[in-house]
Amino acid sequence: xxxxxxxxxxxxxxxxxVDTNSPWLMDRLFAAGELVRRKLAIGDEFEDIVSxxxxxxSRADLVIVSGGLGPTLDDMTVDAACKAFGHExxxxxxxxxxxxxxxxxxxxxxxxxxxxxxxxxxxxxVLGNDFGTATAFVLHERERQCELFFLPGVPRExxxxxxxxxxxxLKARAAAAGVHRCYRAVKCYGIPxxxxxxxxxxxxxxxxxxxxxxxTSFPENHVKLLAEGATPQEAQARCEALEVEVxxxxxxxxxxxxxxxxxxxTLQALRGRGWRVCFAxxxxxxxxxxxxADAPGASDVLLxxxxxxxxxxxxxxxxxxxxxxxxxxxxxxxxARAMAEGALVASGAxxxxxxxxxxxxxxxxxxxxxxxxxxxxxxxxxxxxVVERRMPFDRNQVRRGAAYxxxxxxxxxxxxxxxx
Amino acid sequence: xxxxxxxxxxxxxxxxxVDTNSPWLMDRLFAAGELVRRKLAIGDEFEDIVSxxxxxxSRADLVIVSGGLGPTLDDMTVDAACKAFGHExxxxxxxxxxxxxxxxxxxxxxxxxxxxxxxxxxxxxVLGNDFGTATAFVLHERERQCELFFLPGVPRExxxxxxxxxxxxLKARAAAAGVHRCYRAVKCYGIPxxxxxxxxxxxxxxxxxxxxxxxTSFPENHVKLLAEGATPQEAQARCEALEVEVxxxxxxxxxxxxxxxxxxxTLQALRGRGWRVCFAxxxxxxxxxxxxADAPGASDVLLxxxxxxxxxxxxxxxxxxxxxxxxxxxxxxxxARAMAEGALVASGAxxxxxxxxxxxxxxxxxxxxxxxxxxxxxxxxxxxxVVERRMPFDRNQVRRGAAYxxxxxxxxxxxxxxxx
Numbered sequence: 001x002x003x004x005x006x007x008x009x010x011x012x013x014x015x016x017x018v019d020t021n022s023p024w025l026m027d028r029l030f031a032a033g034e035l036v037r038r039k040l041a042i043g044d045e046f047e048d049i050v051s052x053x054x055x056x057x058s059r060a061d062l063v064i065v066s067g068g069l070g071p072t073l074d075d076m077t078v079d080a081a082c083k084a085f086g087h088e089x090x091x092x093x094x095x096x097x098x099x100x101x102x103x104x105x106x107x108x109x110x111x112x113x114x115x116x117x118x119x120x121x122x123x124x125x126v127l128g129n130d131f132g133t134a135t136a137f138v139l140h141e142r143e144r145q146c147e148l149f150f151l152p153g154v155p156r157e158x159x160x161x162x163x164x165x166x167x168x169x170l171k172a173r174a175a176a177a178g179v180h181r182c183y184r185a186v187k188c189y190g191i192p193x194x195x196x197x198x199x200x201x202x203x204x205x206x207x208x209x210x211x212x213x214x215x216t217s218f219p220e221n222h223v224k225l226l227a228e229g230a231t232p233q234e235a236q237a238r239c240e241a242l243e244v245e246v247x248x249x250x251x252x253x254x255x256x257x258x259x260x261x262x263x264x265x266t267l268q269a270l271r272g273r274g275w276r277v278c279f280a281x282x283x284x285x286x287x288x289x290x291x292x293a294d295a296p297g298a299s300d301v302l303l304x305x306x307x308x309x310x311x312x313x314x315x316x317x318x319x320x321x322x323x324x325x326x327x328x329x330x331x332x333x334x335x336a337r338a339m340a341e342g343a344l345v346a347s348g349a350x351x352x353x354x355x356x357x358x359x360x361x362x363x364x365x366x367x368x369x370x371x372x373x374x375x376x377x378x379x380x381x382x383x384x385x386v387v388e389r390r391m392p393f394d395r396n397q398v399r400r401g402a403a404y405x406x407x408x409x410x411x412x413x414x415x416x417x418x419x420x
Numbered sequence: 421x422x423x424x425x426x427x428x429x430x431x432x433x434x435x436x437x438v439d440t441n442s443p444w445l446m447d448r449l450f451a452a453g454e455l456v457r458r459k460l461a462i463g464d465e466f467e468d469i470v471s472x473x474x475x476x477x478s479r480a481d482l483v484i485v486s487g488g489l490g491p492t493l494d495d496m497t498v499d500a501a502c503k504a505f506g507h508e509x510x511x512x513x514x515x516x517x518x519x520x521x522x523x524x525x526x527x528x529x530x531x532x533x534x535x536x537x538x539x540x541x542x543x544x545x546v547l548g549n550d551f552g553t554a555t556a557f558v559l560h561e562r563e564r565q566c567e568l569f570f571l572p573g574v575p576r577e578x579x580x581x582x583x584x585x586x587x588x589x590l591k592a593r594a595a596a597a598g599v600h601r602c603y604r605a606v607k608c609y610g611i612p613x614x615x616x617x618x619x620x621x622x623x624x625x626x627x628x629x630x631x632x633x634x635x636t637s638f639p640e641n642h643v644k645l646l647a648e649g650a651t652p653q654e655a656q657a658r659c660e661a662l663e664v665e666v667x668x669x670x671x672x673x674x675x676x677x678x679x680x681x682x683x684x685x686t687l688q689a690l691r692g693r694g695w696r697v698c699f700a701x702x703x704x705x706x707x708x709x710x711x712x713a714d715a716p717g718a719s720d721v722l723l724x725x726x727x728x729x730x731x732x733x734x735x736x737x738x739x740x741x742x743x744x745x746x747x748x749x750x751x752x753x754x755x756a757r758a759m760a761e762g763a764l765v766a767s768g769a770x771x772x773x774x775x776x777x778x779x780x781x782x783x784x785x786x787x788x789x790x791x792x793x794x795x796x797x798x799x800x801x802x803x804x805x806v807v808e809r810r811m812p813f814d815r816n817q818v819r820r821g822a823a824y825x826x827x828x829x830x831x832x833x834x835x836x837x838x839x840x
């Protein structure tokens with residue numbers, strides 16, 4: 001299917017916001033077996049919107065339009081759609097009642113502006129909106145053999161409406177055409193994208209019914225697999241057959257699947273052992289504990305973190321001997337070890353992990369340049385283990401990369417996957 | 421000037437990455453007095469690229485194309501540009517030597533793939549690249565009265581090449597036309613975008629030569645001002661005249677200008693008093709200290725943070741009395757106060773700030789629902805101050821919002837700006 005996206009709004013062409021809707025939508029469309037051919041962002045210029053709609057409709061089978069359905073005068077998508085395809089704007093009474101009910105519920109008066117949000121092109125299929133006031137709708141332009149979905153740009157509303165209306169239709173349509181799909185992701189940490197790609201590509205030849213893609217979210221890399229089959233079972237079997245091979249080829253770099261997060265996988269591994277964890281962080285200044293706390297429900301596992309940016313606090317809070325820091329330096333294997341072991345004792349946790357290093361851009365020393373990170377894990381019934389890494393990244397990437405190192409040490413220790 | 425952006429690459433239409441180049445470029449173009457009219461993202465489809473180039477060149481004065489200048493076969497921008505405008509691809513010997521020198525420097529062999537990166541359309545103005553291997557170039561399509569900049573998609577290279585070649589030309593061209601520009605940003609925290617907009621709009625009428633824009637980066641909101649004048653001095657005077665009024669209208673919400681960051685402004689305020697700071701974090705789990713450490717050079721101000729997710733650690737590390745937590749709860753004004761005062765004592769810092777609350781989505785209690793945050797600041801020669809906020813946001817926004825609350829308490833105390 002030829003799919004195009006059009007996003008409208010001055011904020012999208014003046015650098016006001018980063019568009020996160022489109023990557024989300026494209027990612028979900030991939031999982032539905034569809035690739036986006038063109039993605040256009042335009043400002044709130046009436047004639048630009050009209051011509052963009054016409055051009056897209058002349059090329060595409062499906063056009064997804066987001067934005068411009070709000071209450072103000074610079075929200076002009078309904079009128080642009082009417083002009084582009086020769087419809088009249090009409091007020092949909094059911095939608096007007098829906099919007100009025102929302103305003104009654106939040107105890108605010110309905111203004112004429114808000115009534116604008118009940119307008120749709122005559123003849124449009126009205127989708128409504130369970131997630132906000134703007135009225136979503138579909139135009140079936142049969143002459144042009146094109147369907148156009150008009151959705152609000154507010155991320156929560158756009159996503160809710162896609163889940164409710166767009167994706168089920170794509171799925172039903174494919175099923176009606178005898179095509180069933182199965183999507184799997186294999187999420188990795190600790191392997192560069194190019195290596196991941198090299199490991200996976202040779203496997204693809206024997207799996208002609210599975211499409212392959214990747215996704216990068218520093219420092220993670222994900223493999224995306226989409227299989228097609230004549231039945232749901234066939235699609236699933238095809239997808240899983242390749243998934244097994246991909247997981248085997250990528251080995252210990254794999255931490256989970258589509259529904260997993262790295263923090264969640266770490267939390268789950270710790271919970272599986274009944275371990276409570278404490279962090280001792282220097283260069284990350286709290287980012288590692290905070291990363292684990294990104295996962296809802298972290299409070300039964302995460303006790304806390306002792307952030308000791310200052311050398312004095314490493315001594316006072318973690319019991320790192322003054323002489324050790326004098327002798328070895330605060331960025332050293334010995335200091336990382338003493339920090340992890342100190343955090344274990346100070347917190348009463350079952351397992352503790354420490355980070356010390358130079359985030360850059362300044363700092364570093366002979367043999368330990370900016371980007372040098374030491375991480376240690378202590379407890380869990382095993383000897384303390386220290387790893388050293390050099391990261392040729394910028395300051396905030398070094399800190400994020402270091403936070404991942406800490407969680408990975410915890411995850412491997414909890415799962416019994418430590419490298420010798 | 422009519423400007424269009426074209427970004428190419430399958431990763432941009434399959435949800436592999438979030439495009440941060442375009443917002444950056446559009447933001448910088450705004451500062452240069454230019455708005456982008458259309459922004460198109462397309463996959464690595466040769467004919468799609470050719471037609472997109474032709475269409476854009478027929479409409480625009482300036483087209484900025486990014487991506488597709490890499491060494492592999494799916495990098496086809498040079499050939500697409502040749503086909504679109506009737507040029508032959510040629511190898512630029514100077515660029516080949518430049519690329520060979522890079523490979524010599526990193527001690528790797530030059531492959532035929534890399535030689536591809538020295539190809540440009542015949543007649544193109546070659547820009548080269550000080551930041552990577554890909555060769556940037558400009559096509560001057562005089563028939564179409566359009567100039568096309570071809571730049572690599574790697575953010576560091578794109579940004580470097582824009583700073584070196586694109587922005588200076590735009591500036592010189594405007595100056596040659598007798599137009600000089602001055603850009604200022606007024607960065608705010610603690611004011612909703614709609615309120616900021618309402619406060620600024622009435623001021624604009626008396627400043628017809630200044631263009632106004634906004635930018636949102638949760639939980640910050642920024643005002644962007646761009647003045648034009650016949651001389652640099654006139655542009656600057658016009659911009660500053662409005663800037664003064666905007667800063668006055670937005671009052672205490674303003675923390676800085678274009679070059680400032682919120683963490684940097686907080687750091688600077690603390691440094692101005694010679695204060696060293698310690699955090700005591702519960703719901704943010706280290707995010708607040710980490711936010712301050714985002715600013716390079718934080719280590720002379722930030723001592724550390726005591727992240728006490730577990731109640732037991734609030735008692736052990738911060739000396740919060742067990743009975744207090746029993747009586748008032750861990751999410752309470754009294755607990756926030758005790759945490760901040762405890763951190764001050766435990767760390768020996770000059771000032772300390774604490775955070776406790778319910779990030780959600782679960783949790784909360786009668787009268788203190790998910791999204792409730794207490795923050796306290798202690799030390800600095802003033803009585804401890806506690807503030808309470810309800811944030812109707814999702815889990816990670818509540819945590820980010822809370823981290824900002826903590827830094828704001830520090831900044832105001834250091835600057836003597838505390839509200840009564």
